[in-house]
Amino acid sequence: MTSQSKCTCILASILAFLFLFGAKSVIAKEVEDYREFDYIKGSPKGPEKWGELKTEWAACKNGTMQSPIDLSNARVKFISQPVIRNYKPSNATLKNSGHDIWVGWNGDAGSIFINGTEYRLQGVHWHTPSEHTINGTRFDMELHMVHESPDPNVQNRTAVIGVLYKIGRPDEFLSKLNQSISSLIDKKGEERELGIIDPNDIQAESQSYYRYMGSLTTPPCTEGVIWTVNTKVKSVSRDQIKLLKEAVLYYAEENARPLQPRNNRDISLYFTRYPTSN
Ligand SMILES: [Zn+2]
Numbered sequence: 001m002t003s004q005s006k007c008t009c010i011l012a013s014i015l016a017f018l019f020l021f022g023a024k025s026v027i028a029k030e031v032e033d034y035r036e037f038d039y040i041k042g043s044p045k046g047p048e049k050w051g052e053l054k055t056e057w058a059a060c061k062n063g064t065m066q067s068p069i070d071l072s073n074a075r076v077k078f079i080s081q082p083v084i085r086n087y088k089p090s091n092a093t094l095k096n097s098g099h100d101i102w103v104g105w106n107g108d109a110g111s112i113f114i115n116g117t118e119y120r121l122q123g124v125h126w127h128t129p130s131e132h133t134i135n136g137t138r139f140d141m142e143l144h145m146v147h148e149s150p151d152p153n154v155q156n157r158t159a160v161i162g163v164l165y166k167i168g169r170p171d172e173f174l175s176k177l178n179q180s181i182s183s184l185i186d187k188k189g190e191e192r193e194l195g196i197i198d199p200n201d202i203q204a205e206s207q208s209y210y211r212y213m214g215s216l217t218t219p220p221c222t223e224g225v226i227w228t229v230n231t232k233v234k235s236v237s238r239d240q241i242k243l244l245k246e247a248v249l250y251y252a253e254e255n256a257r258p259l260q261p262r263n264n265r266d267i268s269l270y271f272t273r274y275p276t277s278n
Helices: 003-033 172-182 238-247
Strands: 075-079 084-087 090-096 101-105 110-114 117-127 141-148 158-167 191-197 208-215 223-230 234-236 268-272
Touching: 090 172, 101 191, 110 158, 172 191, 172 238
Parallel strands: 075 268, 158 223, 158 234
Antiparallel strands: 084 110, 090 101, 090 191, 101 117, 110 117, 117 141, 141 158, 208 223, 208 268
16 A cells, blocks of 8 residues: 555545444434424424314314313302322333333222222423413413323223412422432433332322313324313422423423313313311
8 A cells, every 4th residue: 555545445434434424413413402392483393284284183283072171150169079099109111201200000000980980190391381271371381280081981081180380489299309300301212210109209189170071282182081180280390390491402492382272162160169067
C-alpha cells in the first residue's frame, strides 16, 4: 500500500464513521420523536386530527358520545350508598407510554360494582391539567382509574373513575411513586416493577359524583364508557405535577383532550343519602 492510498483509506474510514454515526443519531431522534398521536394544537397528529389518523380511530371524529365534557346542569339523584369498591393490593408495573404515565396491575387488584355489574381495575394514569371541567372550571390534574368487565356479554364493558386535583399538599399515592417516575423521565416505552401497590392508597372515595356515558379520551376514543367523576377535589403539589410533565414526552406535557360536545346527553349528580334512625 502506498502512503497515498493509506491516507485515502484512513480518510474514507473517518468519513464512513462520521456518516454512520450521523445516520445513527438521526434514526435515534426519529424513534424518540415517533408517536401515533399527540396533544399539540394544530399538529398533524393533534387532537383535532385523531379521527383521521387511522380508520379504527374514526370515533374520535364521528362519535356523538365523546369525552371529556363539561359537567354542568346535572340531574340530581340520591342513592343509599357510594360506588361499591372492593380493591386489593397486587403486583403493579409503572410504564411511560410517552403520552402518559401508567400504573398497571398485573394480578387481581379488585373491582367496583355498577348496577350489579363487576368492573375489574386494570390500571390508573394521569392527565395534566384535568380533562373534565365542572361548571366550566378546569382543575390541575385528573387521575383515571380504568376498569373492565370480565363478562363479554356486558354491553358497556369499560368504567372509568375520574379524580380531580388542585395544587396544594402533595398527593400521598404519587409520593410513593416519586422515585420510580423520576427514573422514567423521557423514557418512552420503558417500565419499572413497583412490587405490591394497594389501589386503596389512591383514596378515591367521594360521597357524591357525576355519572354520564362517554368514551375513552385517547384514540381509539371508543364509546360506551361509563364515567364516574368525583366531586371531591383532592390536592397535589406543584412539584408532583412538574415531575409528571417532565416524565412524558414534550408533545404530551399538557395531555388533556379538548372538551367534546355534550349532544343532549344526561349527566347525573349522585349524592349519598345516609340512612337515618327515624
Ligand atoms: Zn385518561
